[in-house]
């Protein structure tokens with residue numbers, strides 16, 4: 536992509552309405568545009584990162600055995616009346632009436648709709664386990680939308696729903712999602728800690744929020760410092776092996792970790808002072824077992840091996856990709872801008888032509904641009920005639936992992952400079968060596 540053709544509306548001024556660093560940087564880097572209270576457009580740079588995040592979420596959901604579908608954003612209120620949640624949900628739900636006076640709503644979540652899909656087709660325990668997910672926009676009329684895409688009204692959610700014959704099966708499904716979440720966040724360069732969360736009237740201990748520690752987080756959280764050095768399971772983890780997966784969950788749920796609603800002062804006091812981490816956190820994911828809460832009122836059953844009908848045991852598993860972008864920036868930035876982990880970066884490298892219009896520089900850059908693309912790299916080529924200082928500032932602000940810098944003096948000696956955004960380390964090398972160095 537040539538920067539001269541790229542829609543990248545960088546802001547010079549720091550937007551005054553933005554209270555936290557991720558919101559400021561996303562606006563300044565031209566990633567998002569606010570359209571109304573808690574509502575944002577995704578501009579090309581932001582959309583690229585969002586798709587990278589979705590890609591990782593999708594790969595890890597698929598690896599854990601979930602299957603992607605896509606359900607509508609607008610739902611019929613009838614389904615919610617069946618489950619009894621239409622009245623309970625309250626003001627966070629945006630209610631809509633169509634031209635035939637039918638009650639509709641913009642989905643804040645999809646338990647009812649996916650249960651309806653399930654009950655329409657699945658009849659036997661032999662078709663279980665089943666886990667269906669989608670990545671779709673949600674609307675919640677938040678009392679206080681703020682912090683940009685961190686708490687917006689319209690936001691993207693990956694929501695998965697598992698269906699099993701009994702609690703044992705549902706627990707194994709829960710464990711698979713637990714491990715998939717550990718891998719998902721870690722691949723984005725985030726340290727997410729699973730913390731016990733409230734299960735409300737359903738009870739039990741099968742609900743965890745995945746929390747990123749950050750001073751701007753909205754929740755107060757408490758955990759053992761052991762979590763900070765835990766190793767996340769590798770890509771070779773066997774999701775078909777229930778015992779292996781349960782072992783990982785066991786290890787990750789043994790040290791103390793809870794959000795303020797679940798905080799247990801007695802257990803907390805028992806931990807040695809130097810081993811406690813009490814901090815603020817951002818909820819980036821939430822997994823929840825709720826058994827027959829929806830299958831019963833909505834009559835979603837399968838025939839069991841005993842020949843009888845059983846209400847399926849269900850769970851739901853959410854991740855907020857749009858919130859994740861903000862969380863990643865909160866965790867990875869400096870005074871000059873964003874520092875994207877390579878896995879989610881909008882481009883692999885930015886190629887900076889320090890003197891566009893200079894024949895030798897243009898020539899060297901065109902060659903590098905072609906070579907890098909041929910090597911499969913996503914490159915933003917800064918071919919504009921802006922000053923070198925401005926180009927460096929833009930490259931730092933948008934946080935692309937590598938900068939390839941081509942100036943007249945270097946080119947005369949057949950050299951370019953590369954800079955790593957995260958470490959600041961610079962290296963001069965022959966023009967021909969650049970592609971291999973970035974591979």
Ligand code: ATP
Pocket residue numbers: 675677684685686687688690691692818819820821853854855856857858
């Ligand atoms: P919160 O406690 O922050 O209000 P929640 O518990 O209501 O979130 P869930 O219903 O558990 O959210 O939804 C699953 C995920 O969707 C959350 O873990 C979060 O990542 C994301 N999410 C929820 N609400 C928002 C929002 N208003 N803006 C952006 N992402 C959100």
Ligand code: MG
Pocket residue numbers: none
């Ligand atoms: Mg909420």
Ligand code: MG
Pocket residue numbers: 818
């Ligand atoms: Mg919450």
Ligand code: MG
Pocket residue numbers: 744818820821
């Ligand atoms: Mg939650």
